[in-house]
Amino acid sequence: MVGDVLSKACSYGLRAVISLAMRQESSYQPIRELSTTLGISFHFLTKILQQLTDAGILVSQKGPKGGVALAVDASRVSVYDIVIAIDGSGAFTACILGLPGCGSRVPCPLHEQWAEERLRIEAMMKEESIDGLAHEVSSRRLRLGP
């Protein structure tokens, strides 16, 4: 349904990355800490953050004092980057009626209408930086967890 635009893995990843961006210290943050703060299963979150590490968005460190940290400045990471890293590059190309090969040549009857909305969503996600969201959460005391 509308609202399932992001997989759970993706929304978990987003919340974790925003959380990391809010962190003052420059040290690594253990995934266990993140998982308890955000109320997300530790092992599940571990896998998701591994994907972000593979994608070059995070860096990780094993052992004591280990954990994860942002690999680049939070102002240079967008919501879009996280979505692509976790849900894959096909996340913004699917037909709303699920017709295979629906495109501008042989479109479904909702193709143009949906393409417009999808482009707006894509633009919005490219616009929103992790840094900006982290500041919003700090200043307006918004929620990231339960």
Add this chain to the structure above:
Amino acid sequence: MVGDVLSKACSYGLRAVISLAMRQESSYQPIRELSTTLGISFHFLTKILQQLTDAGILVSQKGPKGGVALAVDASRVSVYDIVIAIDGSGAFTACILGLPGCGSRVPCPLHEQWAEERLRIEAMMKEESIDGLAHEVSSRRLRLGP
């Protein structure tokens, strides 16, 4: 991911209803015909169309010469009506980060941005009538099946 805004059940239902609206004859159309034309599993489509019958969007008739038909004029049925009937009334209210109780009082950092997009999608789906889409498919020879 983006593109999974509608469940498969919902997109199947939409395609079937548009197909019904394109029909010239005023008789019932057997679900079996619809399922073969659209390339959808017969039994699965049967269940979905039952939901639309329960919702008062279709009428059904058992036995020979039976099948389903639109209960009201196609111009008075919108895409939104179908989505609500199949995916439920909560289809347009979920938080994009999956936070329970995310609302204007205690929002997630993407609440306002997503609310805007969601409202646009809702408006688009209310705007698009089954009748209009059916005519589009006829005149522009668009696809509803594989």
Add this chain to the structure above:
DNA sequence: CGTATTTCGGACTCTGTTGTCTTAAATTAA
């Protein structure tokens, strides 16, 4: 070196959606 800590990697279970199958009930027509 040895131990504790932490990510990495794989295998596994659980759950909701999708899809299949079988039987019952209703309706038409001979």
Add this chain to the structure above:
DNA sequence: TTAATTTAAGACAACAGAGTCCGAAATACG
């Protein structure tokens, strides 16, 4: 009435996403 056709209803299987669990590898520290 009987037979054929079609939806209704429910049980069941297959699949994917979500979540759990266990051991291996790396690292810091005594």
